[in-house]
Each structure stands twice: as C-alpha cells, then as structure tokens.
Amino acid sequence: MIPVLVFTPLVTALLAGLGGRAMGATAAKGLTTAGLFLSAALSWVIFSQFWLEGAQGYTVPLLDWIRSGDLVVQWALKVDTLTAVMLVVITSVSALVHLYSWGYMEEDPSQSRFFAYLSLFTFAMLMLVTADNLVQMFFGWEGVGLASYLLIGFWYYKPSANAAAMKAFVVNRVGDFGFSLGIFATFLVFGTVSLDAILAAVPQHAGQGFSFLGARVDVMTTLCLLLFVGAMGKSAQLGLHTWLPDAMEGPTPVSALIHAATMVTAGVFMVCRLSPMFEASVTAQAVVTCVGAVTALFAASVALVQTDIKRVIAYSTCSQLGYMFFAAGSGAYGAAMFHLFTHAFFKALLFLGAGAVIHAMHHEQDMRFYGGLRKHIPITFAMMTIGTLALTGFFFTAGYYSKDAILEAAFANGSDHARFAFFVGALVALLTSFYSWRLVFLTFYGAPRWAGSEHIQHAMHAHGDHAHGDHGHDEHGHDEHAHNDHAHGHDDHGHHAPSTGTAGYHPHEAPWSMLVPLFVLGVGALGAGWLWHENFVGAHEGGEFWRGSLAFREPLMEAMHHVPAWVIWTPSIAFFLGLAGAAYAYLLRPNVPAAWAKTLSWAYDFLTHKWYFDELYGLVFVRGSMALGRLFWVRGDQRTIDRFGPDGAAAVVAAGSVAARRFQSGYVYSYALVMLVGLAAGAGWFLRGGL
C-alpha cells in the first residue's frame, strides 16, 4: 500500500509533465488530481490503522542506493505513527490544492506543467517523511526544494518570481549545508545513517565529546545543532527565513501547499523524528527553543505592518513554525506535531481563502485596495473567518487546542529557556490575533477602496476591450503578464493614494472547485483539535498513540494539566485583546494606524523593512560574493596567475626567441619533439645505468 501511495504522485507527475502536451491539459489535470486523491485515501487508511487499531511501525525496503565501505544507504519506506500523521497532512492538503487549482489556474497556458510540479512536490515530500535513513530524508529535503524552486518561479517571465525562486533554493542550500555536515558527523559518530540504528544508539554516545580547536564540544549537541541548521533553512527560522515571504511570488495554491502546510514543516518533522537525539542535549534544546521563540516574535511583529495579503499569511506561517519549534525544544514533541497538524488545516484554508479573494479582485493582493468584500464574496468571507478563528485560538477551534498545549508545555517545562518561550509565545498570541483580525477587517469590512488598484482598473479596461474585439483567452494572457509585473511595485512602494469606491467593479465568488477545498479545510480547522487532542498531547493516550515514534515525555504532558489557571487563560486573553485592538484600529477608528505609524516612525520603518535582514544579506552575501568573484577573476587569475605564469613565460620566450622561430611548423610538433627527445634521453640514461 505504502509504495503505491508514495509513487503514484511521481508517476502522474512524469506523465503530466512529459506528456502534458500530447494528452492535453484537462487529461493531465485529471490524472494528477485523481492520483493525489488515491494517495490521500490510502493515507487515511494507514492513519486510521495507527490511530484506531494500534498498528506497529514497519519499513518497506525498495532498493540499495549508496553502498561504500561501512556506509549503507537504502531506498526504503518507513511508516509509523509520526509518518502516518505527516502522510495524512501532505496528501490531504495536496489533493485539495490540486482540486482548487482547477479553478485558480484555469486561464493559465501551462497548466499541465503546474500540476506536474505539484505532484512532483508531493512525491518528494512523501519520500522525506517515509525516509528510514538520513540520506533519503535529505533526498526528499532537496526534492521539495527543487519543486518549491520550480513553483515559485512558475511565472518565469516575472523577474521578481525568478529572483524569489533562486533565493529560496540558495537560502535552503545554506540550511542543507548544515544538514549535510550533520549527516557526515552522525556517520562519524554512529557509523550508520539509518534512523532506527541511530536513535537506538543515542544513549551510548550521549556525553561523548569532540575536541575542536582545543576545546571540548559535546557530540550530541554538535550533531543536533548541525542538523537543526537544516531545519532552520527549510522551516524559515530567523536568519534563514528571508526566502519565505518572497516565495509568495508563486501561485497561491503553491503557497498553501508548500509554504504553509507541508514543506516548511519539514524541519519540525525532522526535529521530532530525531527527538531522542535532541533529548540527549540540553544545549541543543535550549537553542531550538530560543530560535523558535524569537522567530515567532520576529515574524509576528513584521506581519503587523504588511499590506500584501499573502505576505501577512506568510509571516504568520513563519511565526507559527516558531511555535512548533519552541514546543519541540521544550520537550513537547507531541504538541509540536499537533500544532503542525492543525496549522496545516487552518493555514491552508487561509491561503486558499486569500487565493479566492485575489481571484475575486482580479489579482490585486494589496489589502489597502480591498474593503467591504464580505457582501460580495460571503462564502469566502465565512471560510476566512473560520481560518482566522482557528489561527488566533478561539475556543474549541483547532488552534485553540494546539496553541494552548504548546504554551502550557513551555510553562510546565520549567527551564529558563522554556519559560522565556512561554512569555514570548503569549505575547505572540496577542500579536497574532491583532494582525489576523486586521487582515479580516481590512479585507472584508469598511467601505470598498478598489478604485485605486491598477489591477481593478486594468480589469475594467480589459472588460471593455473584450466587449469590442472578442479575443478571448489570448487577450487575458497578456493582461496577466502586465498585472504580475506590476504586483511587485505595489508591495514595496504603495505609490497609489488610497481612494475609495468600487470603480464599477463587481467581485465574483470563486467557482465550486475552489470552494469545496475551503469547506473541507474549514471542517478540519474547526474540528481537528477537538477530535484528536487527546491522541496527540494527552498524557496517557499520547504515549499509546505515538508508540515510540517520537520522544514522548509523559511527566511533562501530565504537568501540562496542572499549570496555574492564569497560564491556561493567557492565550484566550491574548485572543480577545488582539481582536479588540484590531477592531479599534481598523473598524472603529480607521485613521488610528496611520497616526501610530507617524508617531512611532522608527519602529514602523524597522518593521516595514523586516528588521533589515534583506538589506544586510544583500550587502554582505550577494554583493560580497560578487565582488570577491570579480576580484579573484581579474586580480587573481588574470593579473597574478596568468601574468607570472604562462603569459610571463611567453614573454620571456618571446624576448629571446630567435632560436625558437625555427619551430615554425608550430608548437604541436615541437611538443611531440620534446617528448621524443625526453624518451630518447631516458633510454640513453637507462643504457648507461646498465639496467
């Protein structure tokens, strides 16, 4: 069953990608979507086996991969509870995103390519979570990176999309650099890359040390931190987060699937998969906790001032990933996975909902040109509200259970770093509530502000054109080029004066293929927490549910239920404060935000520049390496090596080369001559030596 589940998306991706032209877009879309629904169905079967029937984990070996000396790497599919949870998340969201893309990508000329990439991504992600060794995990890791690169750059005529795609790949490679070194070091210490063997041998190696530059470094800390660098890259944690907001250049279904629900959570999955290793190093846990907490705070703070609807959600994702990491760092791996699970539902819902809004608003993504949409697209509004309730942790929604579990676990852990994370997490819950409701109020409430949008203006013009010359799809394709080129300008400069009015535009609700996925995800966002929280984080049920697939600390989970009442109430208070703040600033006193931005202009600038990470990296890494490259090329190769090497030798030869001109027939023959002379000399020497 598991090989069929994993390889169906690969087969359909290849068929659709290579044969898309021959079979036509509809067939390619149908094939990939059907394949994904098959995989999703199988995933739920497997998940229910682990959830309800208490199945034992197993591994299906497929083929030898790399074998060299003591190193043995196999292609194999490993399934246990942890994998089963990931399988359900990946295939369900992917299947829904495939379905959604029928509507969203309807007018795109290369749909079969798009669907092939989506399925290819799903395959790589499935390989990642079913890996039974670190190298296959790395295969999936880089495979999803490739798919992400291709999908971010899907509209390759947009310069901003190309830049974002390349940035995503290269920044992820920085993470992979750490991951690779982690694998090498793990092999050095454990003599194997197989996950089962490594995790079983952790107790033997705990407390060992490397001597490094004369200092002693704990082995397990080193391994965990190196591997964690990989996780930071993939999961966009502070320092390696810069690619994620830019990745929003990709089509919105991609953002929902890859940059919210699945790929970016791979780092969390990795930490949970290797949790026995992290449990053996307090330092590594502290680092994971602090990185997670600081990322959560950073991203939430930046999300406060974003005006692009997708970027708000992207920073929100970054922030929620921080929650997952500090949960893992606090030792509550079950809670981290639980939040990963619920987050997949409500964040995919929010992204797909945002896609429906963007679809309705003719590719306008700037919330300053939205407003009053709840009357025009009520279904989307309802679904977005459900997603927001879940994200902000309203009572009994999915996010309520998982976020509370994380904060309580961080408090119950008791260590300094976990306590720090708790307070940061509580503050972030407040910010989350504020920026999420800000998004809802800016988009769906107030008076329409559409008239200022170039996209809407374009739509009205294009509409007129359509009426005159009936060019149909061709015309629209060109429109899209123009829109997408402009899109970037909006985000950064916001050069339009916001003006009110509808400009005569009528937003329309998305087609059913886009709404059905919203309904399904909406159900998940409301019910998933209530249904599964006992399994994921319950003190007793949790141990039975996970069955050793991650380090489940029962005492910690028990202690979670005995935290003081104010800890339990903190997230809910944060929710209401954030909601009230957003309502005040964006519903009751709409001129307040501008006033705040003015009085706190230094803070506002700091946030709109995203803490200046991009500027710093651009200066140091991009310009720095270009300058070094030029220096090495011109000063190094040309002016030093060549000048004193071959060119210098040539000059010497030329200076005294009257004799050399005898070899007019060319250097080739003289070279052969030198060789023969050499050989002859050698032979003579031999004879003399009396061999």
Place this chain on the structure above:
Amino acid sequence: MPILSIMILLPVVAALVLATLPAGPDAAGRARIVALVTTIVEFGLGCVLWAGFDAAGAPFQFVENLPLFAPYLAWHLGIDGIALMLIVLSVFLMPLCILASWEAVQKRVPEYMAAFLLMESLMIGTFAARDIFLFYLFFEAGLIPMFLIIGIWGGARRIYASYKFFLYTLLGSVLMLVAMLYMVNIAGSTDIGVLSRFDFDKSVQFWLFLAFFASFAVKMPMWPVHTWLPDAHVEAPTAGSVILAGVLLKLGGYGFVRFSLPMFPDASAQLIWLVFGLSMVAVVYTSLVALVQHDMKKLIAYSSVAHMAFVTAGLFALNTQGIEGAMVLMLSHGLVSGALFLCVGVIYDRLHTREIARYGGLSDTMPRYALLLMFFTMASVGLPATSGFVAEFLVLIGLYQTSTWATLVMTTGIILGAAYMLYLYWRVAFGTAAGDDTRAMPDLSAREIAILLPIAVAVLWMGVYPSSFQDPMRPAIAAVVDRVSGRELATLPTNMTLTPALPTVVAPTAAEGATLARTHH
C-alpha cells in the same frame, strides 16, 4: 581476442583511412559516417568489456603483454574496474561528440574526424596501459589531437588558448618523465603493477610525489594551475569541450589513483595538507569566479575546476568512501559537464554567441531544451537522485573522517554551486528573450535529443542505483585503500577529532584522531 588492442587500433586505422582518402564533394559526409560507425563499434566493444569484466575475478583482466621494446617499453595492457569505467565513459561520449559535430563543423571535416578518432584511441590506451612508459606515451600524446582541435577548429583566440595549454602541460610532463625514469631505474621494472607494490624510500617518495603532482595537478586542473582550462574550453569547438571536460580532465584523477596513491603512499599521507589546501581554495575561489562570468562556457569551465577539487579532496581522504566518491564524481562530472557543454553548443549553433546576456526566456521558446538544461543543472549542483549527489556525498562523508575543516570549507561548494548554476539558468532559460533572434530559435532537433537523452538516462541511473558503476571498481579501490591505510598522516593543525566518552578531555594529535576516527566503526 585482444580486445583492448583492437579498441586502441581500430580508431587509428579509421583515422588513417580518413586522412588518406581523396578529397571530394562527398568527403565530409563520408568522414562523418565513418567516424560515427567507428565510435559506435568502439562503444559496443566497451560494453563487451563491461559485460565481460568479472568484479570478483583477477585484479587486472583482458591482459595482453607483448614485449615490444622490453625491458624499456612493453605493449602491456590490462584493465581493472577503475580503468574499465573510464574507458566506458570515453567510448560512451565519443559517438555523441561525433553527432554533436555533425552540422557544427564544416571546415576540413575528414581531418577533424580523424583527430577525434586518434584521440579516442589514445585515451583508451592511457587507461589500459600497464607499462609506465606506454602510459606516458599515450598520456602525453593524447593531448596532441586536442591541440589540433582547439588550434584549427577553435574560436578567435584559439592560438593563445592552445599555447597556454601547451606551456602548462609541458612543465608537468617533463618533471613526471624524469621521475618515471628514476623509479624504473630503482625498481628495475616498467610494469605499473610491480611499481605499485614497490616500497620507495620515504624521502624519495616525497620528491617523486611532487614530480607526478606537477603533471596531474595541471591535468586536473587544480588551483592555481587551472587558468588554461577556461581559455581552452572557450576556444574549443563543442565536441572538443565535451572530451576535454569529459575525459581529459579525468587523466589527472586517474593518475593520482593509479600512480601517486599506491606508489607513494607515505608521501600521499604526509602531503594531504597540500592537496586539501589547494582543493579548499579551489572550491571557494573558482565557484565565486564562476558566479561573475558572462560567458557560458567559461562559467562551466570554472565549475569544472570546483568539481575537480572535490575529486582531489576525495582521493586524498584516503578511505573507501572518499576514493569511491572521487571515482564516481569523475564519471558523473564526465557525463554532466559534457552534457552542459553540449547544451551550450546547441544554442551556440543557433545564435553563434556564448554571451549569457544574449539569451533568456528559453523556457518559452525551447521548452524541451529548458527541461534538459534544468535536469543537467540540477545534476551539476548535486541534487539527490542524480549522479552528482552520490559522488559529492561520498567524497564529503569520506573527507569528514580525515579532516573536519576541509569538509567544512568544501561543503560550502554546495551553496556556491547552486548559486552560480541557478543564476546561469535564470539568465538563459527564465525571463524574456533578449532579442528577436533569440526568440526565433527552434527547439531541440531529433539529433540533439538523441545526443542529450542517453546522458540524462546515465546520470539518473548513476544517481538512483550507483552500484552498477561502483561494483566493478570496488576491488581496485580496496587495493588502493589497503596500500595507503595505516600510513602516518600529516598533522592538520585544526582538525576535529573524536575523543572517548567523559571524562578524558585530552585533545589527541590530529594524526591519532584521524586513526581513531577510522577505527571507530
């Protein structure tokens, strides 16, 4: 059947036929057919070799020994797994090169084809030779056809390029020849097998190592003697670049594994700092230089230098993973960089410029081409499931056991490699076409697909199931590892070593640590 001799002589005969046939209007077409048929027959013979090679059998197989001018020079041939795979690589690339030159070369076609055939013969001879002077002859003579190909069918600055090539190579080969003469004099045999088991005095090994190093480092090429390569590639015709990158660059690595490591094991172990140092510089330096190139071929040439640095580092890791990885990397790089040069050739044939800025938007106008270029780009950056990953991964995991610091620096190559290759791909395939002529370029023809597709299949095969390629080489590599293991390693000042569990926190010397690391599992 003396199959190796046949493989060496058949192209020579074909080349002679081409050179002597009278010129006529159909001479060019005839020469193409003759060359293609010959190279395909050679490929067939190469497959016979591969199929007939018994990995569990004798170390050297298909042995022929004709005491031609014994004791000074014997026609002594034979192959182990290492030689076998490099011969298979050469004969695999050759028909593709002929096909790639099918339309691109219009000037003096019979001579061009003859030069290629001659080169094929000399390359096979280099890998199959078991006599050190026979090896020397093939090794050095193999460059003559390359000089001709660059010098006659090359680009505008072809004279300068081949001149540089010549100067570098001359330096190395003279020193190597002297060393060879000395060795034969001491050991009393020209047989490579005998020499590989002969224990030279340690202080002598040092000088011999350096003499061979001079030659092989140029061929690799290693930093800082790499500057001939970008010029040679830029000026060479497409097929010339393919052979240069695909096979000639492998001569250096082959030399290290066949001569330096087994014949001078102590010197190799003592001089790993030299090799690691140069390799570390090369990876960072040439990758950064590749980042700022405007010329496609130069960019790929610099990337070759970076990849070859992985080969040298892997070889001198002196353990199974490192050397096996280096060998796989040689095969992988032969395929991938060959394919990349072929890809450049495809668009060069259409637009007659290598200037990156003149392209763009090929995903739109040449989707098939863009797909294959993406595939080979990913293979070049070492995406798992391509041959490049298996190779780099093995090299680095082997190197990590010998030197943490070298690995740390070398692994940055995976970041920089991604940067310069994707930047190239972005400028060529994404965006919009630079001009109307760029937009008008037709997609791949059937002939071009027939050239690139087999390489893609091989790259994927080597990436998913590399054992097919590694299995024949294992015994040969084990013999080399056996020869070098246990030698006293150079002390690397900044090495990360594994200490025993608490509480012993005495930092051992690097040499001890490296041994410890090796014996650990």
